[in-house]
Amino acid sequence: xxxxxxxxxxxxxxxxxxxxxxxxxxxxxxxxxxxxxxxxxxxxxxxxxxxxxxxxxxxxxxxxxxxxxxxxxxxxxxxxxxxxxxxxxxxxxxxxxxxxxxxxxxxxxxxxxxxxxxxxxxxxxxxxxxxxxxxxxxxxxxxxxxxxxxxxxxxxxxxxxxxxxxxxxxxxxxxxxxxxxxxxxxxxxxxxxxxxxxxxxxxxxxxxxxxxxxxxxxxxxxxxxxxxxxxxxxxxxxxxxxxxxxxxxxxxxxxxxxxxxxxxxxxxxxxxxxxxxxxxxxxxxxxxxxxxxxxxxxxxxxxxxxxxxxxxxxxxxxxxxxxxxxxxxxxxxxxxxxxxxxxxxxxxxxxxxxxxxxxxxxxxxxxxxxxxxxxxxxxxxxxxxxxxxxxxxxxxxxxxxxxxxxxxxxxxxxxxxxxxxxxxxxxxxxxxxxxxxxxxxxxxxxxxxxxxxxxxxxxxxxxxxx
Amino acid sequence: xxxxxxxxxxxxxxxxxxxxxxxxxxxxxxxxxxxxxxxxxxxxxxxxxxxxxxxxxxxxxxxxxxxxxxxxxxxxxxxxxxxxxxxxxxxxxxxxxxxxxxxxxxxxxxxxxxxxxxxxxxxxxxxxxxxxxxxxxxxxxxxxxxxxxxxxxxxxxxxxx
Numbered sequence: 001x002x003x004x005x006x007x008x009x010x011x012x013x014x015x016x017x018x019x020x021x022x023x024x025x026x027x028x029x030x031x032x033x034x035x036x037x038x039x040x041x042x043x044x045x046x047x048x049x050x051x052x053x054x055x056x057x058x059x060x061x062x063x064x065x066x067x068x069x070x071x072x073x074x075x076x077x078x079x080x081x082x083x084x085x086x087x088x089x090x091x092x093x094x095x096x097x098x099x100x101x102x103x104x105x106x107x108x109x110x111x112x113x114x115x116x117x118x119x120x121x122x123x124x125x126x127x128x129x130x131x132x133x134x135x136x137x138x139x140x141x142x143x144x145x146x147x148x149x150x151x152x153x154x155x156x157x158x159x160x161x162x163x164x165x166x167x168x169x170x171x172x173x174x175x176x177x178x179x180x181x182x183x184x185x186x187x188x189x190x191x192x193x194x195x196x197x198x199x200x201x202x203x204x205x206x207x208x209x210x211x212x213x214x215x216x217x218x219x220x221x222x223x224x225x226x227x228x229x230x231x232x233x234x235x236x237x238x239x240x241x242x243x244x245x246x247x248x249x250x251x252x253x254x255x256x257x258x259x260x261x262x263x264x265x266x267x268x269x270x271x272x273x274x275x276x277x278x279x280x281x282x283x284x285x286x287x288x289x290x291x292x293x294x295x296x297x298x299x300x301x302x303x304x305x306x307x308x309x310x311x312x313x314x315x316x317x318x319x320x321x322x323x324x325x326x327x328x329x330x331x332x333x334x335x336x337x338x339x340x341x342x343x344x345x346x347x348x349x350x351x352x353x354x355x356x357x358x359x360x361x362x363x364x365x366x367x368x369x370x371x372x373x374x375x376x377x378x379x380x381x382x383x384x385x386x387x388x389x390x391x392x393x394x395x396x397x398x399x400x401x402x403x404x405x406x407x408x409x410x411x412x413x414x415x416x417x418x419x420x421x422x423x424x425x426x427x428x429x430x431x432x433x434x435x436x437x438x439x440x441x442x443x444x445x446x447x448x449x450x451x452x453x454x455x456x457x458x459x460x461x462x463x464x465x466x
Numbered sequence: 467x468x469x470x471x472x473x474x475x476x477x478x479x480x481x482x483x484x485x486x487x488x489x490x491x492x493x494x495x496x497x498x499x500x501x502x503x504x505x506x507x508x509x510x511x512x513x514x515x516x517x518x519x520x521x522x523x524x525x526x527x528x529x530x531x532x533x534x535x536x537x538x539x540x541x542x543x544x545x546x547x548x549x550x551x552x553x554x555x556x557x558x559x560x561x562x563x564x565x566x567x568x569x570x571x572x573x574x575x576x577x578x579x580x581x582x583x584x585x586x587x588x589x590x591x592x593x594x595x596x597x598x599x600x601x602x603x604x605x606x607x608x609x610x611x612x613x614x615x616x617x618x619x620x621x622x623x624x625x626x627x
Contacts, residue, residue, distance in 0.1 A: 047546065048607070056603040127604030128578035143575070147487050151480070178473065185477070189484070196492060203546045283470050 058126030065119030072112035145192030155186035268355035272326035291351035293359035346437030364393020540615030550611030
């Protein structure tokens with residue numbers, strides 16, 4: 001049961017399976033996204049909307065309203081696909097970058113949508129010589145599909161508002177995630193008015209066909225990669241809880257047995273999004289990293305009670321069926337470019353490091369783990385790290401205590417940020433550096449890493465808070 | 467009831483209500499189906515006021531603009547928003563009336579625009595006595611079709627030749 005006694009199953013020397021060969025994928029995928037934008041703009045030009053820009057205030061506003069609407073609708077689909085967990089897209093860009101783009105593209109789309117609503121209403125009111133409020137009312141109540149579109153805007157605005165950083169910080173992950181699902185409703189309800197009222201689609205069968213194609217591709221990606229694949233994987237590997245083991249105060253490991261896990265493309269350092277069927281709060285999904293290298297029959301995750309429902313899983317019974325999405329994450333051995341490894345972890349961010357130290361290849365003295373925790377009792381896996389230190393020559397530094405100040409990654413009494421880093425990990429400049437922990441702490445670490453001149457392509461991050 | 471169940475049923479209820487509204491299902495066919503239009507050409511003429519006893523229009527006798535009064539349909543002009551067809555009334559070499567037989571009415575916006583633009587176009591034609599009129603701002607596409615159909619009608623009636 002003790003995962004540290006697992007023998008090494010994969011010893012990949014750095015550089016062999018290491019470099020990600022992305023080739024033409026990024027260019028091809030970017031080209032597709034750019035082409036989709038080009039097509040909607042071309043539709044707009046083809047509809048005579050350029051001339052309309054100079055045909056009077058009402059026409060110009062309506063024309064700009066159409067353009068912003070088309071681009072907003074296109075970006076809406078793009079940002080859905082960015083988060084659809086399409087394997088090729090995930091592998092090409094990495095989930096962290098995709099999540100960032102999803103955020104930028106999503107907010108851009110919402111802003112354009114709001115401009116679209118304002119411009120179309122104003123433009124229609126001007127050309128029809130009616131008052132703004134009357135025109136808005138008629139638009140919503142008499143135009144085909146417009147009531148649905150109004151509901152769609154409401155759903156999308158709600159999703160955007162709850163994703164503004166200040167609002168998101170106040171919500172539990174699970175609540176935020178549930179509200180975020182309303183974006184799908186918004187995307188779906190927006191379609192009828194695009195096809196029935198959208199001037200450029202009403203006028204052209206080819207345009208309508210193209211738009212249906214875009215929607216079908218988007219829905220296909222969601223159905224296949226966000227629903228089908230996770231369900232299929234969970235059933236095929238028949239994942240079930242094997243044991244629940246306390247590690248340290250508030251921290252619990254869950255062992256999950258499965259069939260043919262060696263045929264699942266999972267690596268140490270990755271995470272899954274977990275649902276424990278039948279357990280309280282099973283509808284809420286929790287992202288947890290593997291805390292041991294995956295074995296053909298067994299996975300291990302380690303969970304800290306954070307007061308957000310992540311503690312619900314501690315009471316799970318043996319045999320509970322497990323539904324997973326994933327594996328996700330690029331904090332894997334594939335990212336390595338150097339022989340030396342330096343790992344910095346804080347709190348429960350230790351879990352992927354624990355798995356990586358087990359699975360990665362290194363000689364004694366080539367790997368350094370710097371592990372920060374608030375108190376000695378919070379040092380999870382202490383025994384396992386001692387084992388790794390003895391048998392594989394990992395140098396382990398425990399840093400215990402509260403952080404010295406908000407800008408420092410060190411606890412009080414450890415001196416200067418940079419000097420301590422150089423002293424604890426003398427080879428850090430020639431190392432691959434893996435960092436995982438709460439976001440503010442990671443920011444302090446990356447700042448220190450940059451200042452001791454660790455090249456950014458050798459820094460590998462996974463923000464442990466969502 | 468669990469909160470998640472409440473959320474889910476409330477969402478489903480709202481979506482069902484939204485879709486039960488009449489604009490939420492494709493009712494475009496009802497509002498948007500155009501009158502098929504009428505065959506272009508001269509549909510009615512009185513060769514002279516005195517021979518009006520005949521009553522029945524006789525297209526063959528109305529050629530060469532000999533008639534004092536005639537009614538002529540323009541061709542159906544296809545525009546981006548749908549077909550446009552006008553009917554022109556000519557009496558003593560003057561355009562006395564223009565009626566729009568077919569015009570885009572697929573959406574509320576079309577209807578709003580046309581109720582405003584068509585009277586202006588008619589007035590323009592009556593004062594210009596030709597199809598060389600300005601387009602109405604906000605209804606450029608329909609204006610184009612209107613002029614095209616009108617010109618065809620005037621040509622058929624050999625108006626101005």
